[in-house]
Amino acid sequence: TGTVNVQDLTKVYGEDDDEVVAVDEVDLHIEAEEFVTVLGPSGCGKSTLMEAIAGHLEPTEGEVLVNGDPVDGPDPSRGVVFQENRLFPWKTIDENVRFGPQMRDAVDEERIEALFGQMGLEGFEDAYPHELSGGMQQRAELARLLANDPDIMLMDEPFSGLDAMTKDLMHEKLLDVWEDDDRTVLFITHDVEEAILLADRVVVMTARPGQVKDVIDVDLDRP
Ligand code: ADP
Numbered sequence: 001t002g003t004v005n006v007q008d009l010t011k012v013y014g015e016d017d018d019e020v021v022a023v024d025e026v027d028l029h030i031e032a033e034e035f036v037t038v039l040g041p042s043g044c045g046k047s048t049l050m051e052a053i054a055g056h057l058e059p060t061e062g063e064v065l066v067n068g069d070p071v072d073g074p075d076p077s078r079g080v081v082f083q084e085n086r087l088f089p090w091k092t093i094d095e096n097v098r099f100g101p102q103m104r105d106a107v108d109e110e111r112i113e114a115l116f117g118q119m120g121l122e123g124f125e126d127a128y129p130h131e132l133s134g135g136m137q138q139r140a141e142l143a144r145l146l147a148n149d150p151d152i153m154l155m156d157e158p159f160s161g162l163d164a165m166t167k168d169l170m171h172e173k174l175l176d177v178w179e180d181d182d183r184t185v186l187f188i189t190h191d192v193e194e195a196i197l198l199a200d201r202v203v204v205m206t207a208r209p210g211q212v213k214d215v216i217d218v219d220l221d222r223p
């Protein structure tokens, strides 16, 4: 599981003179367990495309199918990570990570403990997000997302704010998670090198008006 079919997707924000066509008639197919990056300049509609797959917004035209079913709202099987951390600032890291499973009465203690190990966050269970470095916060975000065991990971420039060394480490962690657990990853970036480094395929979007210009197969050895 983990296929994504974007069919003739259009998203228009605003009305009349304020209309912005953020995504314009995009078709995109992502295979299960594929690692796809979406590359394009700021404002080209990358986030809008991802938010539509996440189920955070209503398409103006077209639809998104996940595993063949139309998306009609957010679901823990599609986990999202953004550039700025969205951890609950008033909750500890442990409370943040177990929040999703707790909501569904499905906390798996072994899994949570393993995630703290995998993300190098042991000893920081009771810390608050602001007490962690940027890289650690993003690892905590990853742990929180993985606690829900998502089929599909949607990542919107998750590492853009990090320094080069931390970014390398995060790339390794992400590729480990992807390879070990057979997840589908859709990763947004405006960094060409990062897009090619990580992906099986790179989806290139045009600056205007939010169309897919090309889909490039990447055949490189990963780090
Ligand atoms: P990207 O992620 O590639 O930077 P976005 O999807 O965020 O692109 O934005 C695409 C276009 O839609 C931009 O022109 C942006 O200003 C506009 N846009 C995005 N979200 C909204 C919104 N909620 N209301 C109005 N315009 C928006």
Ligand code: ADP
Residues within 6 Å of the ligand: 042, 043, 047
């Ligand atoms: P990105 O980092 O992907 O370029 P932005 O910083 O453009 O994203 O947008 C951040 C948030 O603001 C998004 O949730 C987007 O929907 C919203 N947004 C972007 N442009 C506009 C706009 N012109 N009007 C209202 N909301 C917007």
